[in-house]
Amino acid sequence: MIEGIFVEGLIYSIMALGVFMTFRILDFPDLTVDGSFPLGAAVMATSLVGGLPVWAGILLALLAGAAAGTVTAVIHNELKVPSLLAGILTMTMLYSINIRVLGNKANISLLKQSHMISALEDMTGAFMSAGAAQLILFALIAALAVILLNAFFHTDLGLTLGALGGNERMVVAQGSNPKILKIIGVGVSNSLVALSGAFAAQYQGFADASLGVGMVVSGLAMVMIGEFLIRSSRIHWLLIRVIAGAIVYKAIMFGGRYYGYRIHLTPNDLKLVTGLLIILSLIITKTDLLSRWKKRHQND
Amino acid sequence: MIKLEDVSLVFGEGSPDRVEALKKINFSLERGDFITVIGSNGAGKSSLFNAVSGLYPPTSGRISRDETDITRWPEYRRAAFIGRVFQDPLMGTAGNMSVQDNLTIASYKGMKKLRISLNKQKKSEFREMLSQLEMGLEDRMTDNVGQLSGGQRQALTMLMMVLSSPDLVLLDEHTAALDPRNARKVLELTDRFYGDYKLTVMMVTHNMKMALDYGNRLIMMDRGEIILEVEGEEKNRLTVDELVNHFHDIRGVELTNDETLLS
Numbered sequence: 001m002i003e004g005i006f007v008e009g010l011i012y013s014i015m016a017l018g019v020f021m022t023f024r025i026l027d028f029p030d031l032t033v034d035g036s037f038p039l040g041a042a043v044m045a046t047s048l049v050g051g052l053p054v055w056a057g058i059l060l061a062l063l064a065g066a067a068a069g070t071v072t073a074v075i076h077n078e079l080k081v082p083s084l085l086a087g088i089l090t091m092t093m094l095y096s097i098n099i100r101v102l103g104n105k106a107n108i109s110l111l112k113q114s115h116m117i118s119a120l121e122d123m124t125g126a127f128m129s130a131g132a133a134q135l136i137l138f139a140l141i142a143a144l145a146v147i148l149l150n151a152f153f154h155t156d157l158g159l160t161l162g163a164l165g166g167n168e169r170m171v172v173a174q175g176s177n178p179k180i181l182k183i184i185g186v187g188v189s190n191s192l193v194a195l196s197g198a199f200a201a202q203y204q205g206f207a208d209a210s211l212g213v214g215m216v217v218s219g220l221a222m223v224m225i226g227e228f229l230i231r232s233s234r235i236h237w238l239l240i241r242v243i244a245g246a247i248v249y250k251a252i253m254f255g256g257r258y259y260g261y262r263i264h265l266t267p268n269d270l271k272l273v274t275g276l277l278i279i280l281s282l283i284i285t286k287t288d289l290l291s292r293w294k295k296r297h298q299n300d
Numbered sequence: 301m302i303k304l305e306d307v308s309l310v311f312g313e314g315s316p317d318r319v320e321a322l323k324k325i326n327f328s329l330e331r332g333d334f335i336t337v338i339g340s341n342g343a344g345k346s347s348l349f350n351a352v353s354g355l356y357p358p359t360s361g362r363i364s365r366d367e368t369d370i371t372r373w374p375e376y377r378r379a380a381f382i383g384r385v386f387q388d389p390l391m392g393t394a395g396n397m398s399v400q401d402n403l404t405i406a407s408y409k410g411m412k413k414l415r416i417s418l419n420k421q422k423k424s425e426f427r428e429m430l431s432q433l434e435m436g437l438e439d440r441m442t443d444n445v446g447q448l449s450g451g452q453r454q455a456l457t458m459l460m461m462v463l464s465s466p467d468l469v470l471l472d473e474h475t476a477a478l479d480p481r482n483a484r485k486v487l488e489l490t491d492r493f494y495g496d497y498k499l500t501v502m503m504v505t506h507n508m509k510m511a512l513d514y515g516n517r518l519i520m521m522d523r524g525e526i527i528l529e530v531e532g533e534e535k536n537r538l539t540v541d542e543l544v545n546h547f548h549d550i551r552g553v554e555l556t557n558d559e560t561l562l563s
Contacts, residue, residue, distance in 0.1 A: 156412035159401050163394035169386075170394050170402075174460075175379040175409030233444065 003131035005254050009247030010138035011203055012222065014145055015196035016246045017239065018189040019219030022083075024238070025153075026185045027165035028076075031087030033193050033216040035094025036068040038209055040194025042101040045108040045207035054116045058198055065194025068094060069187040077179040091212075098209045107208040115202040138199070145192070146239045152188075153235045161185050162235075193219075214271045221274050222246040224281040252277070301500065302352065302468055303328040307361035309347050309524075321347035323524040324361070329468065334494055334501045334515035338508060338543075343521040345504045349470045352502075354378040365467070380409040383461035385454070385474040392457030395446030399437060399456065400426055402445055406460035429459060433489065451482025458489050462497045471503040487514075508540045522551060 015037055022030035040061040047057030068090055076086040102108050117134065124133040152158045164171045164181050171178055193215075201207040226245025230237055256265055256273050265273070283289070309322040322344050329335065337345050350356045352363065354375035363371045370378060385392055393402050403426045404418045423441065430438040433455045437448070445453060454474060461469060471490065475483035491514065494501055505511050511518055518535050520528035520543070527550045530538060 151416070152414075154416050154418070155414050156404060156417050157414050159397065159418075160405050160412040162401070163397055163405055166394040166396035167391070169391050171405075172376045173379050173384060173392065174405050175376055175464075176412055177374075177376045180411065 003129075003135050005251050006247055007131065007134045007138050007203070009250035010135075010142045010243070011196060011199045012218070012250065013142050013196075013243040013246030014199065015193045015215065016219045016222035016226075016242045017145060017149060018192035018196070019216060020223045020238070020242045021149075021189040021192070022186060023220060023223065025162055025165050026182065026189075028083045028182060028186060029087070030069075030072060030083060030186055030189065031216050032068055032072045032090045032094070032186070032190055033087075033219060034212040034214070035091035035098065036065045036190040036193045036212075037197040037200075037215045038098050038207070038211040039064050039068055039094055039101065040197030041201035041207035041211050042098045042108070042197075042209070043194070044198035044201045045110055046101055046103065048110060048113045048115050048202075049108060054119070054202075058195065061194045061198035062191045065191035065197075066187040068194070069190030070183050072190070073179075073183040073186040077182060095209065102207060102209060106210070107206055109206045110202060111205045116199070117202045134203070141199075142243050146236070146243065149239055150236045157184070214274065217271075217278065218249065218274050221277050221281070222249045224278060224285075225249050225252075228281065228284070249277075301329050301331050301366060303362075303364045304352070305362045305364075307351055307358045307363060309344075309351055309356060310359040313359070320524050322351060322358070325351075325524075325526060327519075327526060329500060329502070331467075331500055332498065333517055335503070335517040335519060336511035336515045337502060337504045337519050337521065338506070338511045339521035342523075344524040345521055346472060347524070348521065349384070349472055349502070349504065352468075353382055353384050353470055380464075381467040382470060383464075383466035383468070384470040385457050385461060385472065387473040387476050389450040389453040389457065389477060392460065393445045393453050396444065398442050398444055399430070399448075400441040402456065402460060403429075403463065406463045409464045409466075429463075433459060435485075449482070451478050451485060454478060454482070454486050455489055458486065458493060462493050462499065465497055467500060469499050469501045471501065473504050473506060476506065490514075508543055512538055512540065512543070520547065522547070527551070 015033065019030075019033060022028045043061045043064045044057045047060055048054070052060075071093075072083070072086045072090040075081060075089055076083050079086075099106065120133050120137055121130050153162060160171055160174070160176050161181055161184070163174075164178060164185070168178055171181065197207075197211065200211070222245040223242055224245070225248050226241035226243075229244050229248065230241040232238065232241070253270055253273070256270050257267055260266070260269070304325050304327045307322055307325045307327075308320065311317075311319045311321060325348065337348070339345050347356070351358050354370075354373055354377070357372060361371070362369060365381065394405070397405075400418060400423060404422070405412065407417065407422070426441060427438045430441065435452050435455055437452060437456065440448070445456065448456065458474075474490075475486050478486060487510070490501070490503070493499060501515070503514065512535070516535065517529070517531040518538070519526050528546055
């Protein structure tokens with residue numbers, strides 16, 4: 001059970017890394033996520049049902065996510081609309097596209113398909129519980145994502161993306177085309193989100209067109225919880241705390257699902273809880289409650 | 301090197317708010333020029349810079365660089381050979397990144413590569429250059445730029461600008477927002493970089509004395525036009541009073557207060 005929380009947290013942390021990239025690094029609040037997450041799931045599921053190997057499905061999901069992000073960035077760049085509107089447009093269009101990808105159905109079951117998770121069970125089932133094997137696999141995947149992103153943000157291109165969120169004028173003054181940078185940033189972000197969706201589909205055993213409802217909000221909650229857990233401005237800590245935040249978020253949601261009945265919470269209330277979590281985080285940040293609380297205790 | 305032919309810049313064409321920010325400007329810059337630009341508010345100094353830097357492409361006219369027509373080039377493309385420093389020290393640097401990261405981004409113009417170029421050697425090069433600023437920045441290379449003072453940020457902006465050896469440097473009242481001590485320091489730096497890096501400089505200033513003390517050419521602007529151009533010996537002999545009188549003669553107006561021109 002506790003393994004389940006970690007595994008889910010690690011799977012969704014890949015999505016949260018994408019949300020972190022747009023919201024925190026690029027300062028480009030991107031709602032494409034609600035569409036690109038189920039897009040990744042749908043592409044993965046359809047690939048598997050169509051007989052493609054797992055790696056091909058993952059590659060296609062990554063490309064589909066990058067394409068979705070590119071569409072959002074191009075709408076923003078060329079039509080000069082705010083990133084929020086550009087994201088909503090892509091997200092809405094993706095709702096139709098995702099159903100198309102699923103073969104004009106709202107969902108596809110993967111229970112009878114062999115995929116990453118079932119292959120993992122076949123390989124390790126003899127000497128390890130399914131939960132432990134999944135935990136190791138997704139911990140490795142999340143670690144790889146953090147290592148690669150950390151390296152990326154140390155490259156000249158990555159540094160420039162970081163500067164873009166802080167001061168676009170400076171990036172232009174250094175001769176970089178901000179339009180191209182936004183396409184790269186939002187593209188990479190959404191390919192991470194789609195990758196997360198591809199993993200989630202295999203983990204849950206189905207892909208559903210409505211899988212993405214509220215996804216960007218939960219991603220943001222993960223990012224903000226992470227910010228409370230670890231205080232730093234070094235990029236590797238910024239990335240690691242997204243993973244930590246995702247796991248804690250999943251633990252809170254788990255608590256809500258399993259113990260919430262005591263205060264008459266149903267699973268349908270969890271989106272409300274997520275929203276309230278974000279509002280609470282914002283209140284704490286805006287009023288600097290944490291440091292005031294610490295100060296009071298130092299004085300005692 | 302850079303040539304403007306009949307460059308006009310009009311905002312709000314066809315509307316009652318139509319503003320003619322630049323009126324058929326003809327102007328050319330030679331390599332090694334240090335031009336000071338003066339004029340009252342709304343004279344078109346910043347518009348001239350915006351047209352040259354590519355922020356606002358001209359409504360009509362032609363801008364060329366060594367015979368290449370760059371009239372329609374976007375700002376980021378012109379940034380490969382034009383550096384610009386603004387009045388606001390926050391505009392030239394990324395406050396959310398460290399000093400060394402800012403310098404890395406500035407070390408070459410154009411699309412940045414997918415490789416890590418900030419190594420030991422680069423860091424010691426940066427340290428060496430920062431120590432020349434004499435602001436103690438060489439010991440704060442990993443600090444976020446947001447923690448630096450306005451003067452330090454502006455000096456860093458100047459350093460970042462010369463790092464990629466631009467053809468032309470546009471200084472838009474780059475010392476106006478600093479305290480007198482830092483302003484002097486940044487101005488000294490400007491003069492030093494001009495000599496060391498063989499720059500071509502255009503500098504907007506509200507300080508007439510500064511406009512006379514620095515550079516080999518001076519232009520005065522008013523209502524979107526260049527109304528006075530002096531260079532060389534003629535400029536050296538010019539005094540602040542003469543400059544003000546020139547303005548009165550040309551415009552045929554008696555200003556009640558010279559502040560109008562100065563401010």
